Amino acid sequence: MKSTTAGLALFAATVTALGLTACGSDNNTGGSAAGTAGGASTSAECAGKNTLTAEGSTAQQNAIAVFNQAWVKQCAGKNLSYNPTGSGAGREQFIAGHVDFAGSDSPLSDAQVTTAAERCHGNPAWHLPLVFGPVSMAYHLNGVEHLVLNGDVLARIFSGAITSWDDPALVALNPGVELPALAITPIYRSDSSGTTDNFQKYLSAAAPHAWTKGEGSEFQGGVGEGAQKSAGVAQAVQSTPGAIGYVEKGFADKAELPSAMLDSGAGVVAATDESAGVAIQAAGFVAEDSNDMRLDLRSLYGTKQAAAYPLVLVTYEIVCSKGYEPDTSAAVKSFLKTASTTGQDGLAAAGYVRLPEQLKRRLSAAIDAIQ
Known part of the structure; x- marks a missing residue:
């Protein structure tokens, strides 16, 4: 398994390099440089610190690379450093406060919901379903x-x-x-x-x-x-x-x-x-009126709908609803907004499914509510 480990390490380094090669400014507010060189329409879309950290799901690592490229293009100087160590490790690192958010193919356990709220300074963590694929x-x-x-x-x-x-x-x-x-x-x-x-x-x-x-x-x-x-x-x-x-x-x-x-x-x-x-169209939410968008997967996996391939991976970005430093929350929102909009364009070539429009609208509202 040495070659696999080396490959993952190379991937993490490559994602970091993608962002660093686009750096033209160390301005943490993503000001006019982002608006011109990066193609952002407003500085608010590129606000916050320049470097985010995340860890977790290897299933979404190729999607994260696509999203990071879109973010670099949209906001010059921005970069997400993502470490694909697996969903379990990602959740643990997020709860410990070592990364800004986690990528996970599974939601937090009941015990982790409590400890994640402590990490978020008394505020709940949210599950944002961003990446789907067979x-x-x-x-x-x-x-x-x-x-x-x-x-x-x-x-x-x-x-x-x-x-x-x-x-x-x-x-x-x-x-x-x-x-x-x-x-x-x-x-x-x-x-x-x-x-x-x-x-x-x-x-x-x-x-x-x-x-x-x-x-x-x-x-x-x-x-x-x-x-x-x-x-x-x-x-x-x-x-x-x-x-x-x-x-x-x-x-x-x-x-x-x-x-x-x-x-x-x-x-x-x-x-x-x-x-x-x-198949994704058959999935409902655990809580319909919440920005914590955990999906009820039994309706998806048990579907017998014609033309549906039910064995679908749903992966989340697990974030603090509140409790971030202002420059971190702004950057998290900037990255997630890009990932859920222009970042969707490159997903098919990487083996993933674009977000359904109805889910995208709900996801956008949840991202806007992050503080």
Whole structure:
């Protein structure tokens, strides 16, 4: 896993360098230099300190790079230094006050809600859903270009009940496909991961009778081989014949791994931006009248809507609602505004889904309310 660690370190350095190469001013208010060289329409859009820090989800690291490029272009001299250490580490670093916000594929736990409020000087932390994308079931089967799975089969694979690719349940889903008599090697995230949490929540919603292992950021299946971070899962699947792993589609595509299609009962659907977007429309909020925008994912993962790919990753930026220093809150709002508007333009090429307009309007109001 040394190469994976080195790659993540290089990514963090590259994101920092992106911002630093655009620096033309050390003016923390993002004044006229930002308005001219950076293309910002008003200095208020580029207010606050020049450098923000964030840590967490590896699933959103490529989206964060896109957002940072947009922010650099919009506001000369600005930069986000993002450390992709995993959702669990990101939440911990945010609560400890070591970073300005966290990127996380899972919301704060009940205990963390309390400690996060302490970090925010007595104010609640908010979950702002900024990045969506299909989670690929990437696999390594030579000669098998098209593979169909469903929630029940995936639950049994990742709990050890199905162990060979020629299992009758797989054969029934793939008529006419020559599946080999090859052992299945499930690949899971060995680090604390919001992608794992999302995957296990999907299994619980889509196959409640087959998946009884539970949920959470730690893999509960008890079988397979673990790999660190999203890049590590893709690398492990790539190097292991018979392997299958859950990983964000952008990482699967970069590794040139095929992605299985899912059949939720309304037909076979491939993992695409469009099919993930259809599924996102089914998601509701835990609290409808709140700027804390945690999503109720069971409605999404359990959907049987035609043309919907339900295994979708939802990742949050976890921020203080109040309690920042003024120059920090202004910069956080500036970055998030850019990410939710012009930053959306480059997401498709990075393997993510643009924000639906209805969600974007609600997100904009929440960002405006940060203090």
